[in-house]
Amino acid sequence: MADHQYDVVVIGAGPAGEGAAMNAAKHGKRVAVIEDKLQVGGNCTHMGTIPSKALRHSVKQIIQFNTNTMFRDIGEPRWFSFPRVLKSAERVIAKQVKLRTRFYARNRVDLYRGRAHFLDQNRVEVQGGIAGREILCAQQIIIATGSRPYLPEDINFTHQRIYNSDSVLRLSHTPRSIIIYGAGVIGCEYASIFVGLGVKVDLINPGERLLSFLDGEISDALSYHLRDNGVLVRHKERYSSVEADDRSVVLTLESGKKIRADAFLWCNGRTGNTDRLGLESIGLEPNSRGQLAVDEHYKTEIPHIYAVGDVIGWPSLASAAYDQGRSASAEILKDDYIRFVNDVPTGIYTIPEISSVGKTEEELTDAQIPYEVGQAFFKDLARAQITGDTVGMLKILFHRETKELLGIHCFGDQASEIVHIGQAIMSQPGDLNTIEYFVNTTFNYPTMAEAYRVAALNGLNRIF
Structure with a gap:
């Protein structure tokens, strides 16, 4: 049986693996992806980000229906079963899988179904696939196997409850x-x-x-x-x-x-999916949580083997994983685009949701940085009053003397969208990164984005 020869082999078809594979393929590399699930998308699409956020959206709609006085004139409050609400997530998952499968086909990335197992530092065996035992050989290998819930042995997770x-x-x-x-x-x-x-x-x-x-x-x-x-x-x-x-x-x-x-x-807690890769045969040893150590270019201790996504630990976010995958393949390509992803915004989809980027008040206080706070409460915004989502606030932290933006923190409806305005301005060079941008910029009215102007004026009025 002949080995299949590739420039890059990616293990895992989640966001990190997809980012790595697509970037390499678009630059002319011959790429293969190994995925042990029946469909692409990884834990993000099937077990994590997509289903939980789709669930949250449906539940939020139920809450709005049950608390809006306009609907109370129509009927009594209604409650929906968890399985019924989950069906909305299943529809989104199917669309995501279809979309991502098309990405691999369009970019001529070979997709192998089965479990990856290292034979040596350049050869990976695909076990349990439809075509039986296959061996892939590559100059560079990217591990993007993701993670799973950490399960202590003293709890019976096979029980139906x-x-x-x-x-x-x-x-x-x-x-x-x-x-x-x-x-x-x-x-x-x-x-x-x-x-x-x-x-x-x-x-x-x-x-x-x-x-x-x-x-x-x-x-x-x-x-x-x-x-x-x-x-x-x-x-x-x-x-x-x-x-x-x-x-x-x-x-x-x-x-x-x-x-x-x-x-x-x-x-x-979660555990990196490394226990069945046969890493002992190539001299790589994960930590106690199954995570691999990497340098600022996502290289493991073996220079031509990279690791990205949840399998390396923090920040364990789909958004960061995709960028990590792109960066790892950019390093392989010797492309100008390469960055160590360490400045991602948080996005927490509670009800209401939370998002932030930059420093917290506690971090600035500990560092003895003279900062000030600008606040905008959603209950005072016309757009929030129209939609009824009045719970929440936007908080801007900025340097008292230079006016430089130091942190953006948002709690409430659409927080994970709102934060990106502040993130974009924070990334600007020099004098462009100041709270005064929000005062000197005209925002659409009524919008949630207007919270930046309100918070900026609130903060600047505190300076004396």
Whole structure:
């Protein structure tokens, strides 16, 4: 059996693998992608970003229907089952798979179905594929295998009432109550989704506050609104045991508390998908969470083998993964486009959503940087009053003396869209990166973007 020869072999067809493969193919390289799932798109499309955000959108529409007085004249509040709401996500997933499959075909990237396993530093075997055993040989290899939920061995995830952030998408009913363990991004997003469906939610946070990497004021706002919507948040709690039977799940905490619910959802950490790649045969060793170390060009300890996306850890975002993949292939191509992705905005799709870029107040205070704050509350914006989405705020942090933008933090409807205006101005050179841009620019009215002008005036009025 002859080996298949390629310039670049990419392992994984998620955002990182797609970014790497498309960039290399468009520059004339012969590229192959190995994917062990039946369809392209990776965890992002099938288990993570796309389904959870589609779920969130549907639940947000349900909440708007049930709280809008105009609809109350038509009928009583309505609640929808989790499986019914999930169907909207399935339609989006199908469209995304069709789109991405077309990308590979149009760019003449060979797609191999099966599990990748290293034979040596230049040869990868495709196991379990339709065509049987195949061997791909390449000058450069990019590992973009993504991640999966970290599952502790002392919890029985085969039980019908115990779920993780992947398996919850197979939930066939709507539980009356659910315990969510882990209050990171995924845990907070699912807490918003389930409470929006009328489910009683206990959110267990091993840390001291929600999403501690956020600006403190934004974190506090999220905590308040989750509680206001009915989520019971418990901080500084760790599990001792999780026991389930045919009727319920009981979570016992180290503090001695016991919580009973219809279902249990584990959202506490992820593991890189490296355990079945045969990395021991090429001398690569992942860390305890299955993640690979890379340099600023995404090279592993083996110079011609790269790693990108969730498999290298932070920031574990689809948006960043795509850019990391492009950068890795740009390094292979010796292209001018290469950057180490370390300035990505956060996008957290809770209800309301959160997005930020740049420094937080805590970071600026610790660094003893003289900054000031400009605020715009959505309740005061005409566009928010029209749509009814009045919860939230935009906060701009800027240097008191130079007026340089230091951080943009947004909480509320369309936050992940609004933040990009501030991100674009922050990236400008010299005097163009100042809060005065927002005062000297005319924004459409009424829009949510107008919040920048309001917040800029608010901040500049604080300077004396």
